[in-house]
Amino acid sequence: MSEKATVWENHPASHAEGKSLWQDAWIRLKKDKLAIAALAIVFFYSLIALSAKFGLIATPWDAEVGKAYSAPSFENTKLWLGTDIFGRSVFYKMLHGTRIAMSVGLVTALIAIPIGVLLGALAGYFGGWVDELVVWFYTTLSSIPSIMLLIAFTYVLGKGIFSVYIALGVTSWVGLARLIRGEFMKHRSREYVIAAESIGAGHCIRIFRHIFPNVVHIVIINLSLQFQIAIKTEVILSYLGLGVQGQPSWGVMIDDAKQELARGVWWQLSSATVAMLFIVLAFNILGDALRDSLDPKLKKG
């Protein structure tokens, strides 16, 4: 009994609730100033996107606010970034472009993540023919140049933002599935999973309750990287004329700028590029920071 008592004494008893690895990760992330700045940028863009969506700011974006191609001026918020060929506010268009960009990132991630996680998990956990099937499927898919696939999708589904969602969603899960498959392969023979088996846990419990929470950080890291790829791809598709129709996306703005630059109209191109630059950069920094703070391998035992 005296032995037991002393074991207790050495317990870290300073706080009643335990700290999970998530809380630990958050504490580490908070110390990274750059990551917090990136997080703030992402938050700020999301706020703009939401406000634009509900018409709280920058409405209507397609009203004529001045002469065609007027240069940026500070007399009016609408004219901060000048006007386009129809005399519409470039600043408003840029804000609305944020809405399109963020929604493309979010929706494609929502489509791609479940597919990638599920297929990767099944392949990595069961191995054997399940694995071979999944691997065959995604290697076949990824052997087609993705821009061709995207173009094919938009032709089949018609142009527009909906096609962009679907096209990006069903093509961008391959990388995630590969990562998840590898992690599941590593984890399925770990002792904590065997321990779960030995207490009678079935496959479902082992996959979703035990292994998944230990690899979910990969999904989060992947999310922040995929988000910016989706944003960039949307811009490229729209530039090629295959993307968003009748709405002010950054890609459409850059496409418009093709004809404008020769006339010295630089503001449309610059505002779309700069808007994109910050969010892509923020997601990149955030992805790296999340990897550093979430990856349990970097934590000492």
Add this chain to the structure above:
Amino acid sequence: MTTVNANPLVEVENLVKSFPIKGGILSRTVASVKAVADVSFTVNRGETLGLVGESGCGKSTLGRCILRLIEPTSGKVKFGGVDVTALPAGELRRLRRRMQIIFQDPYASLNPRMTVGDIIGEPLEIHGLYKGERSQRIRKLLDLCGLRAEAMNRYPHEFSGGQRQRICIARALAVEPEFIVCDEPVSALDVSIQSQILNLMMDLQEEFKLTYLFISHDLKVVEHVSNKVAVMYLGKIVELASSEKIYTNPQHPYTKALLSAIPLPNPGVKRDRIILQGDVPSPINPPQGCYFHPRCPIMRENCKSAFPPLVEHGELQHVAACYYAGEPVVGR
């Protein structure tokens, strides 16, 4: 002794586990490794069978085959008279309540994302035990294993190695098992913590009449906890007897060499040390005849032809797989 009216709980008969080795472009099976090669023994209720051997001898695989955490290639494992190897998946899962395992690495065997309470409560939930009084049960288990109830809301990484091993023991005990495979349970722990865990395990054995299969490479620890000891070499049991007989009167030259190789904390005491030459051969291509003959100090011609049977030498209940068991082995 106890063997007169023995009450076997676990009976292992001719157990074999071979892993295929794939090669070539078509990944065909080109060879196989017999990790466990035709092993038979019984463990009686309330007893501890120690299983010793060097790394790669198949002792961990054997432990996992008995629980069917690895499917054995052939042979039978009977648990309380029931043939475990023939059970369908559903019934096997129900049987898991009665047999548990504790692993070597308490860092790897606890899910880092679950609280200690969830970890210990999970087996209760899976088997539908202690409904409505689970948290009392978890507290009781923590207390039994020398941990405070507050541990429930904490995560494994907040504990030291010894405390984590206590959590693993509590999880194994949760479903009131009869049999626990202990796979090197103290090897990863510091010396002063080892003895705490060993004491705990022996107290629990007495309190709950547990049966242990205690796997370890540490002969000192095995001697301390076991009633019977089996010595494995390259997937085969080469000697099996009561702990006392193995340690005071070893028959097989390999057992003798193992025992003489343990450094003992008695400076100045001169011992006859048998230094074996060479390494353990690869289990992919075990030597012809007796697997031990290339390293054996008393090897003779006929050792190269057939593997010696595991038979009694001199004493009852003391078996060794050696044609020249009991012959003196000259140390240096």
Add this chain to the structure above:
Amino acid sequence: MEKVLEVKNLVTTFRTEAGVLRAVDDVSFNVYKGKTLGIVGESGCGKSVTSLSIMRLIPNPPGEIQSGSILYNGKDLLKLPIAEMRKIRGNEISMIFQEPMTSLNPVFTVGDQITEAIVLHQKVSKKEALDRAVAMLKLVGIPSPEKRVHDYPHQLSGGMRQRVMIAMALSCNPHVLIADEPTTALDVTIQAQILELMKKLRETLGMALILITHDLGIIAETADEVLVMYAGKVVEQGQVKEIFRNAKHPYTRGLMKSIPTFDLTQKHEKKRRLETIPGIVPSLSELPKGCRFQSRCPYVMDVCRGAEPELREVGPEHRIACYKDL
């Protein structure tokens, strides 16, 4: 006896989130030619950091050697310029690590790795160095060394790799060899081979050996002098026979009693319970005031909670850091 290495008041710290921790706290000892000093202790006691400090291989940051001196043939290693230190490292003082698996570079042959050290430190041709490598492999008992010298590490077994590590460490005839848990990753029968080999080499080459281990059995059978460390401090120091027959520090005593042991020469009677040291080693960030062992000590007194006990003489060449006279 000829003193080769003299460590005086060594303090090595690590900067962590919990503050600056003293991993090695005021440690002093001597190493003599042809003798073995055993350093024993549990994980986190500072035994490995001590050896890395001697080699000046403490990663900085977060680690730093704060104070003290390490005199080797009269020179203070801590004051040497790094280029000078490199000449000593691997040449006059070498080290063997615990993991033979990860201490060898998998993309170079065994011969490449041994000759690298020789060519680096001694003015010999590549050809001569290779001959020397073969000779070293032969010395450490590797069969057909002429062939093995061209093998890659993965082609060798664990015991063979540790032999290669020893051959590498010995290739420049060092005066001091530091072996950090050299046999922990190996099986008992292989461990016996390696320990036997190290003993033989120490005698034939006349070097000094610092053997770091957690295994009291290994210490008893190989060391001449013993240093017992606990939470960064030396708690007991003495000749091996004296320590094992007449341990005076409660920690050393507890450690010795807590290992299950058997004597093959006698019929053993079974004692069911092992004696234990209750509790766990305190974290370096939460050390109590006074003696570090107080929370686990069965003899704890009021004075133990005051000032930290200094090492004091309790017998010939036998010192302990404890107020109690056991």
